[in-house]
Amino acid sequence: MAFKTRVFSGMQPTGSLHLGNYLGAMVNWIRMQDEHECIYCVVDLHAITVWQDPAELRAAIRGVTAAYIAAGLDPKKSILFNQSQVPEHAELAWVFNCVARLGWLNRMTQFKEKAGKDRENASVGLYAYPNLMAADILAYRATHVPVGEDQKQHLELARDIAQKFNNDFRKEIVAQGYADGNFFPQPDPVITGPATRVMSLRDGTKKMSKSDPSDLSRINITDDADTVARKIQKAKTDPEPLPSEQAGFAGRPEAENLVGIYAALTGQNVPQVLGEFGGQQFSIFKKALAEVATQTMGRIGAEAKRLSADPGYIDSVLADGTRRARAIATPIMDEVKDIVGLLRA
Numbered sequence: 001m002a003f004k005t006r007v008f009s010g011m012q013p014t015g016s017l018h019l020g021n022y023l024g025a026m027v028n029w030i031r032m033q034d035e036h037e038c039i040y041c042v043v044d045l046h047a048i049t050v051w052q053d054p055a056e057l058r059a060a061i062r063g064v065t066a067a068y069i070a071a072g073l074d075p076k077k078s079i080l081f082n083q084s085q086v087p088e089h090a091e092l093a094w095v096f097n098c099v100a101r102l103g104w105l106n107r108m109t110q111f112k113e114k115a116g117k118d119r120e121n122a123s124v125g126l127y128a129y130p131n132l133m134a135a136d137i138l139a140y141r142a143t144h145v146p147v148g149e150d151q152k153q154h155l156e157l158a159r160d161i162a163q164k165f166n167n168d169f170r171k172e173i174v175a176q177g178y179a180d181g182n183f184f185p186q187p188d189p190v191i192t193g194p195a196t197r198v199m200s201l202r203d204g205t206k207k208m209s210k211s212d213p214s215d216l217s218r219i220n221i222t223d224d225a226d227t228v229a230r231k232i233q234k235a236k237t238d239p240e241p242l243p244s245e246q247a248g249f250a251g252r253p254e255a256e257n258l259v260g261i262y263a264a265l266t267g268q269n270v271p272q273v274l275g276e277f278g279g280q281q282f283s284i285f286k287k288a289l290a291e292v293a294t295q296t297m298g299r300i301g302a303e304a305k306r307l308s309a310d311p312g313y314i315d316s317v318l319a320d321g322t323r324r325a326r327a328i329a330t331p332i333m334d335e336v337k338d339i340v341g342l343l344r345a
């Protein structure tokens with residue numbers, strides 16, 4: 001069957017969002033909401049795969065929702081909700097725990113990074129994390145998933161799970177009226193733009209991340225204008241002027257990162273930025289970068305703060321999103337139960 005185009009993506013409510021989240025994923029979320037049916041989730045069940053203080057988690061779920069809206073997601077156009085309010089995510093994840101193979105999960109590099117040396121002490125949830133992510137997407141039979149580069153391997157796993165489910169249950173799927181035997185689509189990753197992998201401002205070989213102990217490594221949407229400008233001024237660079245061509249980035253990851261960020265913030269591509277700044281000193285380029293970063297992040301941060309002052313409004317957006325999300329996910333989960341051979345209520 002031809003699957004209806006449907007977009008799904010999510011972010012973890014762990015701390016505040018940063019420039020990597022915004023440029024790597026959210027810019028595409030915002031763009032896509034004008035063309036497609038879009039479902040954007042605050043993935044709180046993923047957050048608890050590592051310890052979260054309950055009061056901070058509660059605040060972060062609302063805070064990330066406020067940031068979604070502040071960045072430009074329109075709760076009338078897109079469905080905005082938090083994962084734990086739609087029980088189909090956890091339900092389908094269990095079915096996928098029984099479809100995915102241990103060998104597949106053993107290959108997940110993010111688990112290896114997050115569990116570190118003390119693997120025995122990692123939660124089972126952290127290990128099964130990618131199965132829940134596949135369930136997030138496939139509970140809506142979503143076809144497109146805009147994410148940053150670091151989620152690529154998880155998306156490949158989601159595709160493998162969809163395919164194995166279709167293969168394992170093909171006879172039932174056909175009997176349920178799907179002539180080609182495909183109940184789940186294979187979701188396509190949407191990883192595009194000049195900043196699909198934003199790097200740390202302190203080390204151009206490390207990803208910008210919420211968990212980096214150095215706050216100077218990232219720009220948070222909660223940072224004020226002075227902080228943003230100071231972080232960019234302190235960002236690691238090298239003594240050479242900016243190159244005039246992309247080939248000139250060889251061995252200069254920090255330069256490449258800052259130019260990518262500038263391109264993404266100004267809606268240009270990297271050659272255009274190098275056309276303007278190639279041959280110039282970083283001191284000049286950093287001033288221009290600080291200006292555009294302060295403008296964008298400052299605007300989002302101020303609006304998120306304003307929205308966060310009204311938790312009643314945020315909760316009403318989530319309640320409306322939950323209702324609309326469940327209207328899609330419940331019938332799909334009912335069909336999954338029929339296909340697998342479970343009796344539904």
Ligand code: TYM
Pocket residue numbers: 008009010011012013020021022023024025043046132133134136137145146147148149150151154195196197198199207208209
């Ligand atoms: P999370 O919460 O770590 O990140 C949210 C989004 O931001 C992107 N991102 C980045 N992009 C570019 N450069 C960076 N430095 C950077 N850091 C983060 C991520 O790629 C992601 O798109 N597992 C997911 C959340 C998730 C999900 C899903 C995503 C759960 N279920 C279903 C899509 C579909 C995660 O931990 O993202």
